[in-house]
Structures are given as C-alpha cells and as structure tokens.
Amino acid sequence: MIAHVAYLTLGEGKSLLISALESVVFNLLFAILGLAMWYPLQFISPERNKPISLITNLLTYGVLVIFIWIVSGDFLMYVFTENEQVAAELEKTMPWRAVIGFFFFNITILFYYLITYYNDLQKKIIHESRLRETIRETELNLLKSQINPHFLFNSLNSASALTLTKPEKAHEMIVKLSDFLRYGVSNNAEALSPLYEELENIRRYLDIETVRFGKRLQYEIACNPECQEQMLPSLILQPLFENAVKHGVYDSTEPVKITLNCQKKDSWLEIIIQNSFDPEMPPRKGSGTGLKNVSERLKLMYGNDSLMKAIKSESLFTVTLMIPYNPIVKS
Amino acid sequence: MESKIKTIIIEDEEPARNLLTLFVSEISELELIGEASDGFSAVKIVNELKPDLIILDIQMPKLTGFEMLELCEHKPTVIFSTAYDQYALKAFEINAVDYLLKPYDRTRFTKAIEKVIAKGLQKTSPQQEESLQTAIKKNSEILERIAVRMGQKIQVIPVDDILYLESYDDYVKIHTSKDLYLKEKTMKYFETNLDPHQFVRIHRSYIINLNFIERLDYYDKDSYSVILKNGNSLKASTSGYRLLKEKLNL
Numbered sequence: 185m186i187a188h189v190a191y192l193t194l195g196e197g198k199s200l201l202i203s204a205l206e207s208v209v210f211n212l213l214f215a216i217l218g219l220a221m222w223y224p225l226q227f228i229s230p231e232r233n234k235p236i237s238l239i240t241n242l243l244t245y246g247v248l249v250i251f252i253w254i255v256s257g258d259f260l261m262y263v264f265t266e267n268e269q270v271a272a273e274l275e276k277t278m279p280w281r282a283v284i285g286f287f288f289f290n291i292t293i294l295f296y297y298l299i300t301y302y303n304d305l306q307k308k309i310i311h312e313s314r315l316r317e318t319i320r321e322t323e324l325n326l327l328k329s330q331i332n333p334h335f336l337f338n339s340l341n342s343a344s345a346l347t348l349t350k351p352e353k354a355h356e357m358i359v360k361l362s363d364f365l366r367y368g369v370s371n372n373a374e375a376l377s378p379l380y381e382e383l384e385n386i387r388r389y390l391d392i393e394t395v396r397f398g399k400r401l402q403y404e405i406a407c408n409p410e411c412q413e414q415m416l417p418s419l420i421l422q423p424l425f426e427n428a429v430k431h432g433v434y435d436s437t438e439p440v441k442i443t444l445n446c447q448k449k450d451s452w453l454e455i456i457i458q459n460s461f462d463p464e465m466p467p468r469k470g471s472g473t474g475l476k477n478v479s480e481r482l483k484l485m486y487g488n489d490s491l492m493k494a495i496k497s498e499s500l501f502t503v504t505l506m507i508p509y510n511p512i513v514k515s
Numbered sequence: 516m517e518s519k520i521k522t523i524i525i526e527d528e529e530p531a532r533n534l535l536t537l538f539v540s541e542i543s544e545l546e547l548i549g550e551a552s553d554g555f556s557a558v559k560i561v562n563e564l565k566p567d568l569i570i571l572d573i574q575m576p577k578l579t580g581f582e583m584l585e586l587c588e589h590k591p592t593v594i595f596s597t598a599y600d601q602y603a604l605k606a607f608e609i610n611a612v613d614y615l616l617k618p619y620d621r622t623r624f625t626k627a628i629e630k631v632i633a634k635g636l637q638k639t640s641p642q643q644e645e646s647l648q649t650a651i652k653k654n655s656e657i658l659e660r661i662a663v664r665m666g667q668k669i670q671v672i673p674v675d676d677i678l679y680l681e682s683y684d685d686y687v688k689i690h691t692s693k694d695l696y697l698k699e700k701t702m703k704y705f706e707t708n709l710d711p712h713q714f715v716r717i718h719r720s721y722i723i724n725l726n727f728i729e730r731l732d733y734y735d736k737d738s739y740s741v742i743l744k745n746g747n748s749l750k751a752s753t754s755g756y757r758l759l760k761e762k763l764n765l
Binding site: 333334337338340341342343344345346348349395396397398434435436437462465466467468 | 527528529530531533534537552553574576577598599616617618620659660671672673
C-alpha cells in the first residue's frame with residue numbers, strides 16, 4: 185500500500201491525501217471482494233470443471249470482479265472527495281488499474297486453490313491412514329480367526345484319537361486340516377477369491393468339525409452354477425461358519441443344521457447362511473467380533489455399509505450377504 | 516489296591532471320548548463305569564453312579580464343566596481334559612488333580628492317574644466348595660447365566676431374565692417373570708458376580724435388575740420403595756437407595 189501511495193504521489197503527481205485515500209479505497213475494496221470470492225471459487229474449481237469451461241468461467245468471473253472493483257472504487261472516490269478532477273484523473277488510469285486488478289485476481293485465485301488443495305490433501309491423508317488401519321485390523325483379526333487355537337487343538341486331538349482307532353480317517357483329517365490352514369495363510373484381507381474356492385474351503389472346515397461333533401453337525405451347501413466364478417473377499421464366509429458352529433453346535437445335543445444358499449439377484453450375489461440352535465439354551469454372549477469384522481470388510485471393499493444383515497428368530501440364525509456382481513474393487 | 520477306581524468320562528466329542536476310553540482301559544487300576552456327553556446327563560450320571568474319578572471336559576452343551584460340578588451332590592476327584600488353557604488356574608483352585616491340555620499322549624494321561632492314586636481319593640471339602648465358586652466367577656468374568664436344580668430337572672437361567680434376587684436363609688430366591696428358583700449361594704456371591712451396571716443391591720435382602728424398575732416411590736423419611744414393572748414393591752435401604760440413585764444417574 186505504501187508503495188502504491190508513493191507511486192501515486194511521485195509518479196502521477198497527485199497530492200498525498202488523495203493518493204492515500206485512493207490507495208486505501210482500492211486496496212480495501214479488493215480485500216473485501218477477494219474474501220467474497222471464496223465461495224464462488226468453490227464451484228469454479230479444477231475438480232468440478234473441464235479445462236475449457238474452467239478458463240471461460242474464470243475469465244468471466246474475473247472481468248466481473250474487476251469491473252465491480254473499478255466502478256465501485258471510482259464511485260467511492262467521488263463520494264469521498266466530491267471532486268470532478270479527481271474522477272477525471274482516475275478515468276485516465278483505468279486500463280492500468282484493470283491490469284493491476286487482473287493481477288490481484290490471479291493471485292487470489294491461486295492462493296485459494298492452494299488452500300483448497302492443501303485441505304483436500306490433509307483429508308485424503310487422514311482417510312487413507314484410517315483405511316490402512318482398518319485393513320490392518322481386519323487382517324490381524326482374520327489371522328487370529330484362522331489360527332483359532334481351540335479349533336486347532338481340538339482338531340488335532342480328534343486326529344490323534346483317530347490315529348489309534350481309525351488310522352485311515354486320521355490321515356484324511358490331517359490332510360484336510362493342512363489344506364484348510366494353507367488356504368487361510370495364502371490369502372490376505374484385501375484378496376478376492378472365486379466363490380467355488382471359498383465354498384470348497386468351507387466344506388473342508390465343516391468336514392473337520394463333523395469329525396469332532398459327529399451327528400450334531402449337519403450341513404448343506406447349495407450354489408447356483410452361474411455364481412461359481414463370482415469373486416468375493418477371501419475368507420469372508422469363514423467367520424460366519426465359525427459362529428454357526430459356536431452358537432449352534434457347541435451348546436446343542438441335538439443335530440444342528442447349517443445351510444448356505446447363494447443366487448444372483450439383479451446385480452448382486454446374495455449369500456444366505458443359516459444355522460439352527462437350541463432355543464432352550466440362553467444365548468452365549470459372544471464378543472460379536474466375527475460379524476463385525478465381516479461387515480467392516482465389506483464396507484471397506486465396496487464402500488457400502490449395508491451389505492450384511494443378521495437376523496435371529498426363535499430357533500434360526502440367518503446372515504445375508506450382498507456382494508456386488510462383477511464388483512469394481514476400491515484400491 | 517483292594518478295589519478299582521470307578522471312573523466316568525465326561526466329554527462331548529466322540530473321537531476324544533473314544534481316545535479316553537482307550538486310555539482308561541489300558542490302566543488296570545481304573546474301571547470305566549460310565550460316559551456322558553453333555554452337562555445335564557453328566558450331573559445325572561455322577562449323582563447316580565457316584566464315581567471316584569471323573570475326567571471332565573469344560574466346553575460342553577447344556578452346562579460347562581464348572582457349572583456341572585457345582586450342581587453335583589456327589590463330589591468326585593476331577594481331572595480336567597480341555598483345549599482351553601485359560602481355565603487351568605481356576606481348575607487348580609477347585610483342587611482338580613490335574614489339567615490335561617488336548618491333545619495329550621498316554622504318558623501324560625498316565626501321570627495324571629498316578630497323581631490320583633498317590634493323593635488317595637479325597638472328597639471335595641467345604642473349603643473347596645468355596646473355591647469352586649471363585650472358579651466359576653473367574654470362568655466367565657461376569658455371570659451370564661445361573662444353573663439351578665429343580666427336583667430332577669436342571670434349569671439354566673439367563674441373568675437378563677432375573678427381576679430380582681431375595682435372600683432366604685442359606686439360599687437366594689431368584690425371581691424371574693415366569694418362576695421362582697432357589698440357589699444355595701450367598702447374596703455376596705451374586706453381588707460380586709453379576710454385572711454391576713445391571714444389578715444393584717438396594718437392601719440387605721434384595722438385589723434388583725435395573726432393567727425392570729418401573730419407578731421409585733417415597734416411603735418415609737430417607738427411605739424409598741422400588742416398584743418393579745411386574746408390580747412388586749421392594750424396600751430400599753438408605754445406602755441402597757443412594758447406590759441406586761448413582762447407578763440411575765439421578
């Protein structure tokens with residue numbers, strides 16, 4: 185502003201008072217206009233406009249701002265000085281002031297874009313770190329559930345019993361257990377697998393548990409052939425079946441049936457898992473992490489938090505998953 | 516050895532049961548007199564056959580190993596056999612002779628039986644009974660269900676169904692909306708083991724479930740009665756009322 189005053193006094197030979205007034209009026213006016221530019225610029229931004237329309241919009245807006253600036257500045261100067269000569273002199277410097285205005289306008293735009301960019305960047309960084317954390321957490325939980333020690337030790341105990349009583353069955357069980365564990369460690373939380381592979385692994389798991397629980401555990405897996413190749417998050421079904429065994433079979437002396445049905449519904453793959461349970465027994469208060477993890481993973485991968493539904497009725501527990509058909513997975 | 520050790524195997528998984536049967540049959544001092552595959556039938560068979568020794572799983576249908584022991588009138592020597600290591604301490608607190616972690620081999624099993632023989636077959640003392648209660652408490656940090664005996668029947672009550680508990684000599688009356696049950700326990704036991712966010716001891720004789728409170732009525736100077744949703748009215752002591760107010764954020 186001082187430079188501006190100096191220029192006006194020395195360069196254009198105006199009086200000090202007039203120069204100071206002119207400088208204050210025009211600079212303050214632009215400051216106010218500049219502040220008011222914040223909101224329109226949220227809409228005229230590189231993210232919201234194509235390059236050509238961005239340039240046109242900015243030019244139009246710039247002309248408008250500079251026009252308002254000069255006209256209202258001239259008007260204010262006239263009001264303050266009530267001097268025709270001052271107004272006439274201002275008229276002469278119009279083109280020069282338009283150039284200055286254009287310069288100010290550009291600086292303001294750049295400054296605002298920089299702020300917006302910086303804010304977005306911060307938001308992005310926070311969002312990404314949260315995403316990474318959730319992935320890590322899910323992965324950890326997945327790992328924990330894969331090497332569920334009680335499942336492992338009880339299965340090994342059954343296998344050890346069979347080695348003495350039915351060696352052929354023991355052999356079969358150990359191979360199944362190995363295949364099951366290998367499938368678990370070869371997949372991470374972000375990986376996708378075709379449905380038929382997932383179901384194969386679930387069958388392995390249920391076969392192993394059937395050795396332990398005998399007639400108490402019965403299962404039926406029905407899958408429409410057209411769904412076989414559909415991709416879904418690896419091991420997403422595993423915790424649901426573990427829950428079904430834990431809440432159904434553990435507490436029941438009667439046979440408990442676990443079923444899986446899947447079908448294509450519009451642009452979704454619908455998977456329904458059901459297990460019966462003994463209605464006489466007070467429910468176990470599980471930590472609920474199994475269901476929560478599944479829901480979190482689906483939300484993470486498909487950006488939709490209503491893909492899992494769990495309903496408990498009189499003697500049936502039902503979990504429904506909706507997986508987008510041919511999904512575009514968020515990286 | 517004049518007579519054999521009468522043994523019962525309590526295990527819900529068939530292969531594990533077969534293995535134990537095999538191990539027991541290989542030791543001449545043991546005589547297998549029965550098997551059970553769930554908590555209810557275990558209580559029944561133990562009370563009926565009065566074994567000297569039981570080999571007991573913890574995770575079973577109907578009742579856990581700990582709950583089952585609590586309901587047995589006959590108290591045999593206990594060897595636990597489980598895949599869960601977190602109950603080991605609790606098992607020893609109730610004087611279990613040994614704690615076998617699945618899977619285990621013949622040598623380990625034989626060692627446990629040798630311990631039983633060396634110790635002689637002791638019956639559970641009242642003091643052990645006390646530690647059994649502590650063990651049950653630690654087994655599940657907060658009591659979620661209570662197993663009671665009604666004649667020959669065993670009932671498992673979820674704590675959420677309890678309206679209130681009332682002291683009754685050496686017993687505690689458990690009031691639910693449907694029924695009334697008796698449990699040989701102290702009020703202190705329930706006060707410490709039930710979820711303190713849900714159950715409040717409002718009086719020497721009463722512990723109430725906060726979820727079933729209808730309203731609080733002024734009784735007389737410094738004393739209130741608590742009206743339950745089923746219409747029951749229970750008197751609250753001064754300190755009990757203060758505690759109740761605190762829990763209800765009044």
